[in-house]
Amino acid sequence: MAMTDSEINQYMIAALAEAKKAAAIGEVPIGAVVVHDQQIIGRGYNLRETTQDATQHAEILAIQAACRQLGTWRLEDCSLFVTLEPCPMCAGTMINARIATCYFGATDPKAGVAGTFYNLLEDTRFNHQVAVVPGIQAIASAALLQDFFRAIRAKRKAAKQAGQTDRNQV
DSSP: OOOOHHHHHHHHHHHHHHHHHHHHTTSOOOEEEEEETTEEEEEEEOOHHHHTOTTOOHHHHHHHHHHHHHTSSOOTTEEEEEEEOOOHHHHHHHHHHTOSEEEEEEOOTTTOTBTTSOBOTTOTTSSOOOEEEOOTTHHHHHHHHHHHHHHHHHHHHHHHHHHHHHHHHO
16 A cells, blocks of 8 residues: 555654654764554664664664564565665665665765665665655755754864863963
């Protein structure tokens, strides 16, 4: 059964809520949910900095939770919603898990492989292709990332200026 625009937006809003959890703990704000039969069965948000594990991306964590929930690695009837276009690792995991559709928010010109930098998900040389639906809640997804990185740059600038001020007072 096809999802309505309202349902698609609802699931992306759930992914945005996951992204906000990441931001709250100082992680890059990316969130993901996996949907099966109109139910969210997996949730995840970035935990790379917290765990110091390069594989702890939102998509990976959501897929792992979905696999546990369904008791299988085959997620053929599932859709993944993620706030940022997937990287190669996450796209590869979606292909291997046989995710049906990937909906994403903001594009990632540096590492996005769902159509921006490369389109790994729909490459017919693989044994499975994942349908791609870009631009869902794109403005909200991009704003969350931009605000996060703007705040980091402002903190670094303030720290640098405070350091220069301290040296000038000596």
